[in-house]
Amino acid sequence: MQEANARESILASIRQNLAAGRAFDDVHKEAKINDESTRSTSLSRDELINNFKRNLDSVGGHCHIVSEMSEAAEAVFKIIGSLSATNIAISDSSIVAAITNGLSINVVVNADPEYLFASDVGVTSAQYAIAETGTIVLESDTERHRLTSLVPPVHICILQAGNIRQTLGEILEIVQSDLSRTVTFITGASRTSDIELTLAIGVHGPRELHVVVIDDHRP
Amino acid sequence: MKVSLFITCLVDQLYPNIGTSMVEILRRTGCEIVFDERQTCCGQPAFNTGYRHEARKFAIRFIEIFEETDADAIVAPSGSCTAMVKHFHDLFHDDKRWRERADEIATKTNELSGFLVNVLKTVDVDASTSGRFSWHDACHGLRELNLRDEPRLLLKNVKGLEFVEMSNADVCCGFGGTFSVKFPEISAGILDNKIESIEKANIDTLVSSDASCLMQISGRLSRLGSKIKTMHLAEVLAMQN
């Protein structure tokens, strides 16, 4: 009851104060919303991939471009080997399952938090990517990767080149139709400058991000 | 072109040479000068300190006096005073007619460097001197009147003047009107940063377009026993040696 009163009270206060302001509004100029629709770009796939890689590199991410699944698996195995990882968590993506099939170490799908906190690497795919910022986009309703992409100290992400768009605006338009309950944008590794403005990588999120881009248009 | 001088109280009483220089320059460019001796102040100190009642009275007086002067333009050697005139509008929320009168006067009012470059379309006023000079962007002139290139163009066209762009030229000197005496330590702290930039630039003379900034900066330079001189833009442009 109190909360319903609070709501009515707040809405009423807003209306009253806006009404009081109207007398002064004529003397002040007001702007109208400039409804510029998102200009979608028509870049080639190669340009999109190159932009994505360049921008991901600039934020300290690692971009590996391959032309087919077996090469993707190779890249992933190599990364995991170089980390001497023993416990891997994977999302419920079938591509990720296929790529990580054959690893001789622990691979758990849909792991519980206890395992995630103890794991070395999380492997997921991404639904989209933004080339102009080197960002990967994860939709929670499509894949179960919310914690797998967050808790382990290293995140490996599989991305189909065809899902890369140039701009944030284009991606916002895509994700909002059939909006997932959580959409996460990831640009590089976790970081902070809180201590003397000195950059430190790997605070609470992963300290390392690898994106394996499968470009099946490659010759 | 007929110019009515808005001399500003600071120049009138503390730095009359700035006014004399301005008259010299404008006459050099062919302007006819009139000076309405009834003028006193634009009321900026009152407006900035929240004394709107007093500020409004100054504004009314200013508008009435300058409406009577039959001139093409009103020119002031100060960005902040010019900006104040453009803010007269804010003092007449309740009176449309006064707002219109204020806006008419505001449209005719110019700061000196803006007037020379944008109205008279002149960047060279046949001035000459020698030495290393740098420019301090007075905040109102820079951010309210958008005058950044104009004073620099004028200075660079002074024969024999070596122009140096100092670091943080566009950072406040810390004057801020009554702020300088209400919060003197903060004002002095900001001023110290400005002095540091000036000293780093290794110049003979620091130039600005607002007497208030010059008062602030020269006050500290003088206290420090510095040899660096300060001059108003008008004084530099009036030089012919």
Add this chain to the structure above:
Amino acid sequence: MQQVTSETFDQNARAAMQDPVLHSALRHLAENFGERRKNAIESVDDWEGLRDRARATKDEVLLHLDTYLYQFAANAADAGAVVHWARDAPEACAIVLNLIKDRGATNVVKSKSMVTEEIHLNKALEAEGIEPVETDLGEWIIQLAGETPSHIVVPAIHKTKTQIAELFIEKVGIERTDDVDVLTGSARRILRERFARAQVGISGVNFGIAETGTILILENEGNVRLTTSLPKTHIAVMGIEKILPRIADLDVFLKLLPRSGTGQNLTAYQSLITGVKRDANDEGPDEVHIVLLDNGRSRMLAHPVTRQSLACIRCGACLNACPVYQQVGGHAYGSVYPGPIGAVIMPQLIGYSKARQLPFASSLCGACREVCPVKIDIPELLLHLRAEITDGSPTTEKRFRKLGESLAFRLYGFLWSDARKYRLGMKAGRLFQKLIIRNGKIKKQGNVISRLMPPLANWTARRDASPLAPKSFREHWHDELRTK
């Protein structure tokens, strides 16, 4: 413990300026963030156009805030979030407290949220035996130190890494180090333990989207994602002004906010959270609660000049650009929000009586207005508040004036109301100044003058003063110039 308030701003400022460590940190901040922001803007085609669009969007929302807010709440509720409304800080704290107690939760993690600082949430929870742990590194540092944030974006900017190391050694028992990576690593290790056991996660909200009921939270560390994904209950506290109409509007704001705030094209993570998970087996909290807070914001709608205060997206750019902030730092303001934006919203949030020095602590240089992504005209706001405080207004009952200053301005208004009185007044000034001029200058003034004319004493403490010229311009005009 922080004892300073806005009422003693001048004393706080003086004390702050004696601190060389703070001085150095603030200088570093201004240079560093100034540089970063400049570089980040270069990667945008039409920065000014973006600012205009953002401001226009905000103006539109604020003019119809009731409609957009209602729409937001309805859509969030449709997606399964529980929306709460709080008129003020006590109501908001009570809502959060009850949510926690009703669930028997004791382990609470928090991500960085200025609005929760505003309502003093931690204190309210601690009073009831619940100790929320701050998970943002900067916020955790100041929580350990028992301090308040001194900056909107980098709350511990006033601390050196040595001070932080000492703090960690004392409070959480790490080995001595001054390596930033090691310090950060220990924070990660310790806070992960809390994340693993957390039952409730409290966050702020950067933007609420009316058309979908979505909340968006930006961050770099990953603690927001952990706070909003791991615990069973997520409570998001949001100021009512944080609304945007559409998902598409995020394009403009996500281009402006990271660049303005930290000089990044995008922060490491953005989470768009709409309602609660669709299926019980999905990842994420079982419950999402959104607490909408007024706390004086609706009052700001009553005038177009004050209404723009609500356009603020809390980027902190104005703090980084402000020469006053650079001299005194955030704590001197004695208020939740420091810097230029603090100087204009605090008097409106906590009242003119308590915060009346803040609008005057500015040289009106306008650097803040220049960097504000949503073009808030802070100098205009400062002048508006100064007039309300000094001259009063229909909505304020009281005027706050110092007698001496008031008399001085009356005298100025009287003497300068016509040319003759003005000239006479200046003649008197020329006589008086003979007493205090030495070598053509007015030097530091001693006791008698300081008492009679404090402004002159204040000026001459560090600066010489120019005397009135022997002959005024108008005398020159009259005598020589006019007949040329």
